[in-house]
Amino acid sequence: MDVERIMPGMGVRSNVGTMGAAGVTLVRDDVKVLVDTGHYGTRDWLKAELERRKVSPADIDVVVLTHLHWDHCLNVEMFPQARILLGEDELKEGFLMEPGQPQNEAFKAALREMKVETVGDGDRISSHATALLTPGHSPGHVAVALKGDDGRLTVMSGDAVPNYRAYLRGFPDISFHDRKQSEESVKKLKDLRPDLVIPGHDSPFNDGGYVERDDFTLILRRENEENSTFTFRHVPADRPIIHR
Ligand SMILES: [Zn+2]
Structure with missing residues (x-):
């Protein structure tokens, strides 16, 4: 079993708007699990990162969507053969950007055409991975807990x-659904004393601080076709x- 961040997450804000950069993690266990997918703007990059590891999208057995915010889930259509797992309340009440927008139901209808299944707290995802219900940031957010044979606990915490x-x-930073639940979810993850947290929009860390720090490059295209x-x-x- 191994866990690998294949795309780093970052909080990207600018004077011309916010760009979502959600991390994507690959777990190679008895089945291949992808935790989150990124969004359309990162699709080519996701394809390239899978290809670099000689993993085809068709090789992914399970996709866990921590929640339905657009920056985490829009590439799910790359995996039509996979089991798609998400929280029950997320499938009921989750949303891409805001509740009540018509595209939410359109997206969920497309999901229901796929092999979508809801998971509850503690449900098994693979032989070493289980779901952790962590609502608050969104209605039915799930994190993923991965317990190694050596006892090491890694948590992919999404946006909880x-x-x-x-x-x-x-x-x-933002509780779209319920601030109190958000606090309880953070506490729930902290109380597990994880050896490593792989968060939705930051570099991995644990109680001792950052374990790694990602570098980022901002690219502006110039009029002379230079960057x-x-x-x-x-x-x-x-x-x-x-x-x-
Ligand atoms: Zn989110």
């Missing part, structure tokens, strides 16, 4: 804990200078 600051603070690129990288700061 989208980033390390939410873990420290005790609630996510201006800006890379954000975490490097150690200079040491303090003390003259006396």
Whole structure:
């Protein structure tokens, strides 16, 4: 069994709007499980990352959608053969961006044409993975708990804990559904004392802090067909200078 982040998640905000960059994780267990799928804007990248690992979309047995927010689920149609798992309340009340928009029901109708199944708390996803109901950010959010044979616990927390600051603070940046439930869900995940948390929009961490930090490159296309690129990288700061 192994777990690999194949696309990092990040919180992307700009003066011209917010872009969703949800992480995607591949679990190779007795079955191949993909946790979240990203959205249409990341589809070619997802295809390339699977291909690089010699995994075809048809090889994915199970897709877990932590929730139905658009940045996590819009590539689900790449996996028509897979079992699609999500929380029961998410299938009932979940939404792409906001409740009440007509595209929510259209998307759910398309999901119901697929092999969609709802999961409850503790339901088995693969021989080492189980579902953790973690509502609040969305109505029926599920995280995925992966218990290794060595006892190590990895949690793919989706947007129940989208980033390390939410873990420290005790609630996510946005509770679309219910703030109190959001707090309870963060506490539920923390109480498991995970060895590793792979969040929806941040680099992996645990109680000791970040385990890895992702680099990101921002690309602006210029009029002369060149790109201006800006890379954000975490490097150690200079040491303090003390003259006396
Ligand atoms: Zn979300």
